[in-house]
Amino acid sequence: MDDKRRLVETALELVEKLYVHLPLKRSMYAVNPLQRLRLLLRHLSAGDQPPMSDRDFYNELLGIFAQLRDLHTAFVLPEPLRSTTAYLPFRVEACVARGRRIYVVSQVMDEGRRDGGFERGATVTHWNGVPIDRAVALNADRESGSNAAARHAQGLAAMTIRWLGQSLPPDEEWVDVRYVPLSPPQSPPRDTRFQWRVFQQQRGKHAHAVARAQGRGQWSLGMDARGEVERQVRRFLFRGQSSHGPASSVFGRAEDVPSRMPDVFPSCRDVVTTFGTFGYLRVATFNVATDREFVNEFVRLVSLLSPRGLIVDVRGNTGGLIHAGERLLQLLTPRPIEPVRFHFLNSVRTLQLTATHPFIGQWKASIGQAVETGTEFSQGFPLLPIAAYNDIGQKYQGPVVLVTDALCYSTTDIFAAGFQDHRIGTILGTDANTGAGGANVWEYALIADLLHDPAQFPPLPGDASFRFAVRRVTRVGENAGVPLEDLGVRPDKRHNLTRKDVLERNVDLINRAAAILRKRPWQRLQVHRASASTFEVECAHIDWVDAYLDDHPLASRRVKTPTFVLTVPRSTRALHAKTLRLEGFRKRQLVAATRVALG
């Protein structure tokens, strides 16, 4: 009983004084997690109440966090649950056929194959006797998705895989599925049964680790941990099971470019469509050890793709290291990047934290002023100095389409918001919204370490844990000040996934993106050193070039030929300059930029 009380007391303290979205969630969902925690504490403390079983207690605590509809903020169940994932041996994805949403089997493990045609392409119609659409909706109510699109996506994902760190084992031991086989055509529906199975990671000190960020990257995480665990486990369980299907007859495609980070960039290739040849790059996760390696690999991969246009597909990306996502933006635009702002809740705990730890000391002054200003949130600052978001500059100069869905979360939300707020290109969404997670999340162990109060924040029983959104995100540009949490990033254009998308490697989706790219002009601006004081400049679809030595103007000239030579005078300034930077214009609009290191 003491263990249960300790968990509830810890939750109560941190939800009230550290959880940054509490005011928003109270307002948006009319919930009162503090009162529910107090009632639970009273139940545990009252001598006249029957003792609460572990299952009932976990159910209640999970329910209190689930009502926040925040995938960042969660109670993490103790071992052996948190290193265990329940799964069914197949995967179902939603798409639209003849104007109606259907659910198609997209992957089947060997143990899931059935003689009756339960295979890739089968259409699921009922789940334990309930029409599948209704079953997904019921499941969605139990999940923590925020907006309607996110709830549906989370509900569907949880139909076949559930990390037991954030949800109790399914009540049912098996599911009965009614499905229509892909072939022969007009097949009658059939029924089959699947046992739920569990996958247990190797026990040990690493059994429940999720984030890969090393060192101080742990303070800069923005990730749906549950989604990431499920992605990692699914990748392992379905290894060797193709989800791609046969080559499409609609367009040919080149071979994939091998990535040095295949887990992060599982697909990188040129796609040859009826609208032209464009690059396609899937970014499956931002959960990386360091942003440096990640950004360098992105630069390398896009340099190998068609310059006529790029499709960046971040569907299903549940986030990771925030720096990794935000620092990518500069590679895709000639304009400087303004990073999103992070805000703490104004409270005695956040004041204590920011007063004690210099790396978050910048937030202290505004939190201290809260008594006078009466504001709920601190002033906002980026996580890194602004120069860190602009230290590389543009590396891909063609037009870009970003593909999102409702499973995009946190760092991916931040990346998509930056993409939209800096007008980098078009966002093509397969759902009406992204997952809408706008915060920096800290694990309990890190919070306890920072608070230096082992009496009040001891290690939790059974390796249980909490995760809390501690710094909320607000957007920049035209959306300056708008929170990302719950509101998400609405795509500029929608594409309903088709059966061909699910079964034939996103063929219709890529064609749709290609149709958008075809209408966008492309350009090229490159500079190479020719001699100690001369540089050869190559241009395409650019009519004017400005040159700078560091930030000082050097030259400004009309482009008359596709290549020309730029001479840097041997002045004192030129001798000390570190970078030659070029900006390319078309019809007075800045359309490309490049830079070369000097010295």
Place this chain on the structure above:
Amino acid sequence: MAAPREKAGSKKSQSKQKPAKKGSSKRQAPRDVPAVPTPKEIERSIDRGKTLLLSEFVKRVKL
């Protein structure tokens, strides 16, 4: 005073930080954060995992 922040992706930012001297006006590094498993260790714990029926698992954990 502006808070010290690491330079993104720098090698220095990934190495152990020495505590700043008392009274130093230079940027102070935050305390070392707890050690975390490396990506390879995480992958290994998944690669060495095992599967069993949910019903067996539930019996074992006695929920």
